[in-house]
Amino acid sequence: xxxxxxxxxxxxxxVDVAAAAGVDKAIVSRVVNRDPTLLIRPETRVxxxxxIAELGYRPNLSARSLRTAKTGxxxxxxxxxxxxxxxxxxxxxxxxxxxSGNVLVTGSATGAASPAxxxxxxxxxxxxxxxxxGGAPSTQEQRILDSLDIPWLLVNRRDRKSRxxxxxxxxxxxxxAVEHLVELGHTEIAHIAGPKTTDTAQxxxxxxxxxxxxxxxxxxxxxxxxxxxxxxGGAEAAAKLMxxxxxxxxxxxxxxxxxxxxxxxxxxxxxxxxGDVSVVTTHDTELASHVMPALTTVxxxxxxxxxxxxxxxxxxxxxxxVELLLADDFTLVQRESTAPL
Amino acid sequence: xxxxxxxxxxxxxxVDVAAAAGVDKAIVSRVVNRDPTLLIRPETRVxxxxxIAELGYRPNLSARSLRTAKTGxxxxxxxxxxxxxxxxxxxxxxxxxxxSGNVLVTGSATGAASPAxxxxxxxxxxxxxxxxxGGAPSTQEQRILDSLDIPWLLVNRRDRKSRxxxxxxxxxxxxxAVEHLVELGHTEIAHIAGPKTTDTAQxxxxxxxxxxxxxxxxxxxxxxxxxxxxxxGGAEAAAKLMxxxxxxxxxxxxxxxxxxxxxxxxxxxxxxxxGDVSVVTTHDTELASHVMPALTTVxxxxxxxxxxxxxxxxxxxxxxxVELLLADDFTLVQRESTAPL
DNA sequence: GTACCCCGTTCAATCGTTTGAATCTGAGGC
DNA sequence: GCCTCAGATTCAAACGATTGAACGGGGTAC
Numbered sequence: 001x002x003x004x005x006x007x008x009x010x011x012x013x014x015v016d017v018a019a020a021a022g023v024d025k026a027i028v029s030r031v032v033n034r035d036p037t038l039l040i041r042p043e044t045r046v047x048x049x050x051x052i053a054e055l056g057y058r059p060n061l062s063a064r065s066l067r068t069a070k071t072g073x074x075x076x077x078x079x080x081x082x083x084x085x086x087x088x089x090x091x092x093x094x095x096x097x098x099x100s101g102n103v104l105v106t107g108s109a110t111g112a113a114s115p116a117x118x119x120x121x122x123x124x125x126x127x128x129x130x131x132x133x134g135g136a137p138s139t140q141e142q143r144i145l146d147s148l149d150i151p152w153l154l155v156n157r158r159d160r161k162s163r164x165x166x167x168x169x170x171x172x173x174x175x176x177a178v179e180h181l182v183e184l185g186h187t188e189i190a191h192i193a194g195p196k197t198t199d200t201a202q203x204x205x206x207x208x209x210x211x212x213x214x215x216x217x218x219x220x221x222x223x224x225x226x227x228x229x230x231x232x233g234g235a236e237a238a239a240k241l242m243x244x245x246x247x248x249x250x251x252x253x254x255x256x257x258x259x260x261x262x263x264x265x266x267x268x269x270x271x272x273x274x275g276d277v278s279v280v281t282t283h284d285t286e287l288a289s290h291v292m293p294a295l296t297t298v299x300x301x302x303x304x305x306x307x308x309x310x311x312x313x314x315x316x317x318x319x320x321x322v323e324l325l326l327a328d329d330f331t332l333v334q335r336e337s338t339a340p341l
Numbered sequence: 342x343x344x345x346x347x348x349x350x351x352x353x354x355x356v357d358v359a360a361a362a363g364v365d366k367a368i369v370s371r372v373v374n375r376d377p378t379l380l381i382r383p384e385t386r387v388x389x390x391x392x393i394a395e396l397g398y399r400p401n402l403s404a405r406s407l408r409t410a411k412t413g414x415x416x417x418x419x420x421x422x423x424x425x426x427x428x429x430x431x432x433x434x435x436x437x438x439x440x441s442g443n444v445l446v447t448g449s450a451t452g453a454a455s456p457a458x459x460x461x462x463x464x465x466x467x468x469x470x471x472x473x474x475g476g477a478p479s480t481q482e483q484r485i486l487d488s489l490d491i492p493w494l495l496v497n498r499r500d501r502k503s504r505x506x507x508x509x510x511x512x513x514x515x516x517x518a519v520e521h522l523v524e525l526g527h528t529e530i531a532h533i534a535g536p537k538t539t540d541t542a543q544x545x546x547x548x549x550x551x552x553x554x555x556x557x558x559x560x561x562x563x564x565x566x567x568x569x570x571x572x573x574g575g576a577e578a579a580a581k582l583m584x585x586x587x588x589x590x591x592x593x594x595x596x597x598x599x600x601x602x603x604x605x606x607x608x609x610x611x612x613x614x615x616g617d618v619s620v621v622t623t624h625d626t627e628l629a630s631h632v633m634p635a636l637t638t639v640x641x642x643x644x645x646x647x648x649x650x651x652x653x654x655x656x657x658x659x660x661x662x663v664e665l666l667l668a669d670d671f672t673l674v675q676r677e678s679t680a681p682l
Numbered sequence: 683g684t685a686c687c688c689c690g691t692t693c694a695a696t697c698g699t700t701t702g703a704a705t706c707t708g709a710g711g712c
Numbered sequence: 713g714c715c716t717c718a719g720a721t722t723c724a725a726a727c728g729a730t731t732g733a734a735c736g737g738g739g740t741a742c
Contacts, residue, residue: 011490013728024692029730039690056488061466062412063728065403066697073467075446081431082627087423091451103462105416105446110432121444125402126414147397149352231631260631267633286423290572290601292608292633354698365722370700380719404698407727 012055021051028052032059074310075127076106076155077119079134084285085256085302089133089155092306100314102128116140123148129313131155135198151318155309157199164320166309169327170200170282171207173298177252177280178211180296180332185341186278190223190248192237192262194255198229204254204282223248227258234261242269249341250278260291263337274339284333293336301329353396362392369393373400415651416468417447417496418460420475425626426597426643430474430496433647441655443469457481464489470654472496476539492659496650498540505661507650510668511541511623512548514639518593518621519552521637521673526682527619531564531589533578533603535596539570545595545623564589568599575602583610590682591619597629600636604678615680625674634677642670 014032018025023044030038031048051057065071074097078086090106097104105127109118119141123130130145130152137145142161145152154165174191181189191208194201205224212219222244227237234253238261241248253259259281266273273279273293281288284299305326312322355373359366364385371379372389392398406412415438419427431447438445446468450459460482464471471486471493478486483502486493495506515532522530532549535542546565553560563585568578575594579602582589594600600622607614614620614634622629625640646667653663 011728014730015728025729026692026694026731027690033730035731039688041690044690058465060407060728062403062406062410063697064730066401066407066699066728067730069403069697071403071467080428081422081447082425082428084423084425087421090422090449094449094451098459098462103448103459103467105448105463106422107444107446108431108435110435118439118444121439122446124399126412126444257631264631264633286572287628287631290598290605290628290632292605352698355700356698366699367701367722367724368720370698374700376701380721382720385720401698404727405700407698407729408700410727 011060012057013060014057017048017051017055017057020055021047023048028057032057071126071128072102073127074102074104074129074131074313075122076104076131076133077122078106078108080110081106081108083257084287085283086133088285088302089306089309092303093131093155093310094306095303096307096310100310102310102314104310116144119144119148123150123152131309131313133157151313151316153309153313153322156305159199164312164316164322166305166312166322166324166326167199168300168302168305169325169330170203171210172327172330173282173300174204174207174252174254175211176298176330176332177282178208178215180280180334180338181250181252181278182215182217184250184278184338186250187217188246188248188250189217189219190225190241190251191219192234192241192251192253192258193224193226194229194258195226201229201254208252227261229255229258231257231261231264234258235265236261238262238265239269242266242271248277250280250338253279253281256281256283256285256288256295256297259295259297260287263291263293263295273337278338280332280338284331288333289335296335296338297333299331299333301326304329352401353398354401355398358389358392358396358398361396362388364389373398412467412469413443414468415443415445415470415472415654416463417445417472417474418463419447419449421451422447422449424598425628426624427474429626429643430647430650433644434472434496434651435647436644437648437651441651443651443655445651457485460485460489464491464493472650472654474498492654492657494650494654494663497646500540505653505657505663507646507653507663507665507667508540509641509643509646510666510671511544512551513668513671514623514641515545515548515593515595516552517639517671517673518623519549519556521621521675521679522591522593522619523556523558525591525619525679527591528558529587529589530558530560530591530593531566531582532560533575533582533592533594533599534565534567535570535599536567542570542595549593568602570596570599572598572602572605575599576606577602579603579606580610583607583612589618591621591679594620594622597622597624597626597636597638601628601632604632604634604636614678619679621673621679625672629674630676637676637679638674640672640674642667645670 014025014028017028028048076093094104107122129150133155156167158165158167193205225237225241227233253262262279266277271277280296282298284297288295288297316322355366355369358369369389417434435445448463470491474496497508499506499508534546566578566582568574594603603620607618612618621637623639625638629636629638657663
């Protein structure tokens with residue numbers, strides 16, 4: 001392996017550059033940081049910049065952090081990298097972080113003994129701020145969050161305890177799905193909801209029932225079934241739903257992974273999608289277009305969610321309230337899983 | 342939002358703890374770091390530990406990093422979070438990092454203007470070592486890597502330039518796939534390979550042709566088609582393959598995303614899988630089991646790959662050669678996409 | 683000629699931790 | 713009663729950057 005330009009030699013510091021340029025290190029520091037209050041002769045500046053380039057000076061970030069109490073790193077903690085929804089949130093967050101002069105790093109809870117331990121590792125002085133996505137924080141996690149000296153906020157979830165979050169208008173997404181099914185002529189519409197404890201599931205359920213009654217449609221309790229946000233959860237829920245006396249002709253599934261399970265189950269029951277049953281879901285991930293039939297989904301601005309989260313984290317004082325609900329740029333992406341009645 | 346135990350007050354430092362315990366800060370530092378050479382009276386240790394707990398002392402990691410030139414952070418750079426293969430690599434790497442007393446953070450190139458810029462941001466003093474997964478590094482990236490003072494190594498890819506990498510035995514994975522198809526009675530077997538520039542694609546192709554000739558089977562050039570590691574790439578390649586005079590009865594696809602595209606394309610051509618054509622691929626991601634028909638795959642130890650990469654990064658001197666090939670724990674996972682001829 | 687001011691630069695303290703070396707304190711040996 | 717010595721603790725010098733304050737020198741005003 002080859003090494004740096006001056007392999008073996010000691011790290012180049014401000015002092016080295018200052019000596020090479022024949023000035024004090026204070027000057028060099030101010031040049032490096034583009035201090036607007038610095039008064040400097042053009043030729044001196046040139047000398048300093050030449051010395052910086054010549055020696056290949058890179059500031060020592062630990063020293064800078066020690067002095068300024070800033071690291072330039074923002075952290076994002078997610079429950080699991082295999083959930084494709086997070087890929088888009090991360091992309092948006094990374095872009096926003098970089099354009100604000102920071103770096104975003106992502107960690108999942110899988111590494112540590114517990115999610116709480118990971119928060120501890122990451123939160124304690126390694127980052128300037130923390131974004132937390134995914135499941136509800138346990139009381140243990142909550143305690144750790146409270147003990148951190150850095151700002152943090154929740155992404156894609158609300159929590160009674162904290163008034164700092166950025167979420168999507170999940171109710172709207174559900175309403176759009178129902179809207180679509182109604183336009184196709186469906187009236188016997190069911191909903192496979194997420195777990196009652198999940199914030200997004202609650203809001204999608206609310207949106208679903210609102211939209212139904214707006215269209216004068218009834219939703220008997222048997223038409224609303226709860227299932228985990230997983231393939232198995234969806235399959236199980238679909239089985240239950242289809243065993244009822246009056247089968248629905250369309251289903252809005254709260255989550256894309258569950259929707260894939262629903263497709264499997266319907267196929268196993270000998271039902272054709274969309275011939276016998278139309279299926280629509282929320283979150284337009286790659287997975288949705290890969291399955292057969294390709295899923296009709298409601299696409300929500302996940303990248304934007306990540307970006308807004310970063311900006312809110314940076315722009316608002318740590319104690320300020322942040323309650324942001326993104327409701328623009330929702331699109332119904334029609335594919336093969338829905339058809340007119 | 343609630344704050345730390347002593348919100349508003351200044352950060353607790355070693356000096357504060359030392360004062361509270363009535364000792365010098367040097368003692369506290371050695372207690373915190375469990376210095377084995379420390380001679381200390383039990384009652385003093387108790388006093389120190391009580392003071393630490395009482396004041397809620399947390400070491401300042403920037404100061405520690407400045408002094409020790411270590412950050413306790415390892416970085417992993419991947420091209421794209423939406424590729425499900427990386428989820429497992431990350432999981433393995435995170436676990437290994439934490440059990441060695443470090444934290445692993447992951448970043449993708451999507452955030453920065455260029456992948457090279459990201460390497461620069463992350464590599465320069467923020468992490469103790471860097472793992473690089475994914476596509477081949479550009480010459481620009483290579484130059485930045487060379488200028489870093491920290492150790493790095495490639496994950497899941499080789500490179501002529503660098504003798505530091507950890508990879509899987511991709512050839513073996515291809516051989517196992519062929520083996521499986523041969524056992525099912527297939528002889529007309531085709532291969533959809535990845536791009537020629539991709540290291541893993543090359544090795545899988547080699548494994549494929551080796552296994553074929555071992556079984557006395559011929560592979561005319563028309564039976565080997567190149568396609569991107571994407572769904573579209575797979576679909577395109579499948580279309581080309583099926584337009585040839587003698588259609589194969591089985592296909593080994595080098596990549597799981599491409600394999601999904603192949604399924605789509607075959608279905609569009611009115612061919613049944615596995616009725617008319619069997620399909621087997623490499624990498625057992627969640628996606629593989631979600632599509633219909635569920636894909637038969639070769640599962641490789643991706644978590645182990647991530648873990649070994651971390652351990653190699655930590656355990657070998659930065660200039661030492663690391664050429665690790667993982668070949669154990671490969672499994673053929675049979676699902677619905679392959680059947681006897 | 684002296685006082686003053688401003689431009690350009692240097693001084694020096696500080697951030698909090700680590701760690702080799704120095705110091706102190708009794709107890710024991712003679 | 714003095715020396716030694718080990719055990720327990722303190723001293724102090726780094727690590728490299730940031731930043732408010734001080735400084736020096738040349739020009740201008742009077």
